[in-house]
Amino acid sequence: MGAGKTTIGRALAKKLNKRFIDSDHEIETRTGASIPVIFEIEGEESFRKREAEVILELSAQENIVLATGGGAVLRADTRACLKQRGTVIYLRAGVNQILQRTSRDKNRPLLQTADPRRKLEELSRQRDPFYREVADFIVETGRPNVQFLVQAILSQLELTPKQLAALEAYTQTEACANESEHTTYANPAESAMNTFTPIAMQVELGERSYPITIGLGLLSNPALLLPHVAGKRAAIVTNDKVAPLYLAQVRKLLEDGGKQVTTIVLPDGEEEKTWSSLMKVFDVLLAEKCDRKTTMIALGGGVIGDLTGYAAASYMRGVPFVQIPTTLLSQVDSSVGGKTGINHPLGKNMIGAFYQPQAVIADTATLHTLPPRELSAGLAEVIKHGAIIDAAFFDWIEANIARLVDGDDAALAYAIQRSCEIKADVVRQDEREGGLRAILNFGHTFGHAIESGLGYGQWLHGEGVGCGMVMAADLSYRLGFIDAFSRDRLTALVKAAGLPVVAPNLGTQRWLELMEVDKKNEGGQIKFILLKPLGAPVITSVPQELLLQTLAACTEQ
Numbered sequence: 387m388g389a390g391k392t393t394i395g396r397a398l399a400k401k402l403n404k405r406f407i408d409s410d411h412e413i414e415t416r417t418g419a420s421i422p423v424i425f426e427i428e429g430e431e432s433f434r435k436r437e438a439e440v441i442l443e444l445s446a447q448e449n450i451v452l453a454t455g456g457g458a459v460l461r462a463d464t465r466a467c468l469k470q471r472g473t474v475i476y477l478r479a480g481v482n483q484i485l486q487r488t489s490r491d492k493n494r495p496l497l498q499t500a501d502p503r504r505k506l507e508e509l510s511r512q513r514d515p516f517y518r519e520v521a522d523f524i525v526e527t528g529r530p531n532v533q534f535l536v537q538a539i540l541s542q543l544e545l546t547p548k549q550l551a552a553l554e555a556y557t558q559t560e561a562c563a564n565e566s567e568h569t570t571y572a573n574p575a576e577s578a579m580n581t582f583t584p585i586a587m588q589v590e591l592g593e594r595s596y597p598i599t600i601g602l603g604l605l606s607n608p609a610l611l612l613p614h615v616a617g618k619r620a621a622i623v624t625n626d627k628v629a630p631l632y633l634a635q636v637r638k639l640l641e642d643g644g645k646q647v648t649t650i651v652l653p654d655g656e657e658e659k660t661w662s663s664l665m666k667v668f669d670v671l672l673a674e675k676c677d678r679k680t681t682m683i684a685l686g687g688g689v690i691g692d693l694t695g696y697a698a699a700s701y702m703r704g705v706p707f708v709q710i711p712t713t714l715l716s717q718v719d720s721s722v723g724g725k726t727g728i729n730h731p732l733g734k735n736m737i738g739a740f741y742q743p744q745a746v747i748a749d750t751a752t753l754h755t756l757p758p759r760e761l762s763a764g765l766a767e768v769i770k771h772g773a774i775i776d777a778a779f780f781d782w783i784e785a786n787i788a789r790l791v792d793g794d795d796a797a798l799a800y801a802i803q804r805s806c807e808i809k810a811d812v813v814r815q816d817e818r819e820g821g822l823r824a825i826l827n828f829g830h831t832f833g834h835a836i837e838s839g840l841g842y843g844q845w846l847h848g849e850g851v852g853c854g855m856v857m858a859a860d861l862s863y864r865l866g867f868i869d870a871f872s873r874d875r876l877t878a879l880v881k882a883a884g885l886p887v888v889a890p891n892l893g894t895q896r897w898l899e900l901m902e903v904d905k906k907n908e909g910g911q912i913k914f915i916l917l918k919p920l921g922a923p924v925i926t927s928v929p930q931e932l933l934l935q936t937l938a939a940c941t942e943q
Contacts, residue, residue, distance in 0.1 A: 387509075388484035389477040390527045390535070391453040397536045399451035408453045409441050416440070421455075422498075430457075438464045445471045456509075459516035469520050475539055476521035476583070481506045483527070518583065523601070526587040526807070531595075538586035538597060541609050585803050589722060589810045591817055594742045598722060598810065600802050602795060604749040605635050605710070612643040614708050614744040617679030619646045623667060623694040624685040625654040628712050631755055636685055636710065648674045652690070657843040659689045659729045661737075667697045678702035681744070687713035687760075688720035688847060692738070695726030699741035709743045712752040714764025714798070715848050718771070718805035721746045723813040723823075729842060733903040734834040740818050748806075750799055758791075762884035763848025765790055766829070768801045769879055770855060771808045774828045777921025779804050784875070787882045824906050825923040828915040829855030832889065835900035839892040852885030853940075858916055861928060861936045867918035876920065889941045897937055 392408050399406035410421055413436060417424060424433050437454075438461050444452055445467055452472070458464050468474050484506055499505050518524070523542045525535055584601030599610055620640050624633055629651045640647050650670045652663050671680070682705060684694035691709050698707035711721040727738015753761065768790070772780030782800075783790070789797040809826065816823040833854030836845055845853075856877050863873040881887045892900070898912075906913040911927040918924040 387456040389456075389479040390532075391456075391477055394477060394527070394532060394535050394539070395451050395453040397532050398539055401536055401540060402451065404449045404451050405447075406451050406453070407444055407447075409437060409444060409458065410453075410455050412444065413437060413440055434458075434461055437461075438467075442467055457513065459513060459520060465516060465520045473543060474521050475542075476517045476524045477527050477535075478517070478524050479527045481510060521583050523584040523586070526585060526803075531588065531590065534588050534595070534597070538588075538599075541597075541599075541613070542584060542586065585799070587803075587806060587810065589742070590814045591742060594724075594817075596743055596745050598746040598748065598806050600717070600748045600750065600799065600806065602750050602799075604747050605632060605639070605751070608639050608643055610745070610747050611636075611639060611683075611708065611710075612645075614706070615640065615643070615645055615681040615683075616706065617677070617681060618644070619648070619676055619680040620683055621648040621650060621671060621674075621676055621680055622683045622685050623650045623652070623690055623697070625652050625658075625687075625690055627654040628686045628690070632685060632712065632752065636683065640683075648676060648680075652693075654689075655843045656689055656729070656837070656847060657841070659693055659842070661728060663693060664697055664700075664728055667693070668701060671697075671701055676701075676705075678705055680705055682707040683710060684708070684721075684743075685710045685712065686716075687711065688716045691716050691721050692726050692735070693728060695724070695741050695743065696728060696738050699726055699739040704741070706744050707741075709746045711746065711748055713756060714753055714761055714802070715767055716764075717748040717750070717753075717802050718764060719767040719809060719826075721748070722806055722809045723826075724817065732838075734837055734842075736903070736905070742817075746806075748802060750795060750802065753793065753798060756793075758884065759846065760848075761793060762791065763846040763852075765801075765883040766848035766852035766855070766880070766885055768805050769876075769883060770826070770828050770851065771805045773855065773859075773876060773917060773920060774825050774915070774923040775808045775812075775921070776804070779808075780879075780921060784879055787879060791882070791884055819905075821925075824913075824925055825915050827906060828917075828923060829853075829858050831901055831904055831906070831912065831914055832857040834904065835892070835897060836889055838900050838903075839896055840890060845886075849886055852880045852883065853887060853889050856880055856887045857889060857936055857940045858914060860940055861914060861932065862916040862918065864932045864935060865916065865926075865928065867916055867924065868920055872917070872920040876917075889937075891942045894934065894937060 396406045414420055434457065437458055441454055441458055441464055481503060485503060525538050527535060584599060587598050589596055589598065604610055622633065622636060633649060637647050637649065648670065650667055652658055652666060682694055682698040684691045684707060691711060695707060698705050709721040711717045724740050724742035726741050727735045730736045769783055772783050786797050790801060812823055812826060829851045833850030836850040836853060837847065859873045859876045862868045863870060877887055901912050904912065913925055913927055916924050916926060
């Protein structure tokens with residue numbers, strides 16, 4: 387309830403030139419009574435039976451967009467009917483958003499309680515598995531933008547095997563009243579989305595807003611990429627580890643769409659995120675006579691994404707680019723938010739630009755080829771998001787860390803989704819890191835120092851961040867911001883993720899020199915992102931004696 391089914395359903399029906407029907411409104415019309423009155427007189431069980439009968443009848447009609455009641459999925463026969471007869475879209479909203487949208491609506495009998503939040507949380511836990519079971523894809527509606535949401539749905543409909551052809555294939559005579567829970571899909575050529583369904587969301591930045599799509603097998607879906615390549619040319623930037631795996635697939639997708647494609651393959655590694663590599667990209671673009679309408683595509687991890695974004699921001703004073711992140715770290719963090727750049731021997735990411743992509747396409751199938759060390763590195767950024775913003779998400783990561791380390795598709799999908807939601811919301815509020823966005827650097831002050839001090843490539847970025855979070859938690863504890871239990875929880879979780887929890891001994895003076903070269907610093911003072919408490923961040927400078935105590939406690943002796 388309150389996810390926007392009626393509003394978005396009407397807009398979608400108009401776009402598709404179909405008729406819109408709301409099952410709740412249809413029930414009220416037929417009975418002459420409102421939903422609350424029906425609930426009061428008949429009870430919920432009787433209402434659900436009436437609702438199932440109406441949905442069975444309505445879903446047999448052709449050329450419609452049907453919005454069901456939020457509880458329709460509770461009945462197995464209704465789920466089977468919906469699954470059999472149409473493309474099912476799960477509009478998902480968080481409890482806070484639903485409360486805001488329904489707080490004054492007296493036409494929702496289930497929320498007429500003393501504690502509607504608790505009731506919504508209960509309903510969400512009960513219904514969400516059923517929504518996911520029946521849905522062909524999921525669309526996040528946290529920040530209502532009807533035009534974007536409709537476009538997100540249309541984009542997925544072009545790719546869903548059942549799409550509109552399935553709606554037309556079933557006639558009114560094909561009843562499904564006797565279908566069981568084991569009903570097969572309308573189209574036997576169902577896609578590989580057998581573990582979880584694609585998720586669409588948006589980074590809201592006005593004219594620079596762009597979609598993020600998360601799902602399994604997205605690189606085979608041309609409608610996710612081609613609409614964001616407006617010109618006739620595309621330039622794919624990747625590295626020598628990713629290219630053998632995915633370059634041919636992406637190139638073919640573009641060429642089949644009529645695009646002329648240039649490819650640039652760089653060596654893999656953080657140590658390649660340099661001015662020299664940037665010049666190699668420019669050399670190829672200029673030699674191939676790529677114009678300002680060329681769309682650059684970053685196909686790889688964080689290094690490729692940052693470097694390609696910076697190249698796109700600079701070439702011809704700015705050309706469009708698309709992020710196709712292939713590592714967990716880039717899918718949950720670096721591909722979202724528009725931070726681009728290269729490293730300098732004196733500091734990480736000190737040269738770059740804020741430049742937003744046209745779209746982010748996170749195909750979780752690429753994580754299947756990720757080495758375990760790289761997967762663990764990505765989990766550092768997942769843990770970070772829970773530690774600084776969402777204590778409940780931190781709890782979920784703790785409970786599911788074994789599944790995440792094992793590469794469980796469904797667990798990783800949720801981790802990516804929630805991480806992108808958190809980062810997108812922070813970026814929306816502070817695109818250019820004027821204040822709030824700095825909290826996303828939790829663990830990074832220490833982590834960047836480790837990377838720079840050891841030499842880029844010795845530790846992965848996520849390994850530095852993971853250990854840096856342990857050090858930041860220790861410093862938070864010494865300042866009295868968190869208790870020892872919270873510090874130890876974070877340390878244990880980082881360790882369980884397969885990340886280092888003891889920092890290299892760079893020497894006190896070298897540590898201080900490296901941390902002084904940090905973009906957050908002001909007036910010569912080192913600024914840290916700390917926890918106050920777990921789940922809430924604070925940006926502050928710290929007494930040097932406490933910093934030295936943390937360095938002594940958390941580094942190799």
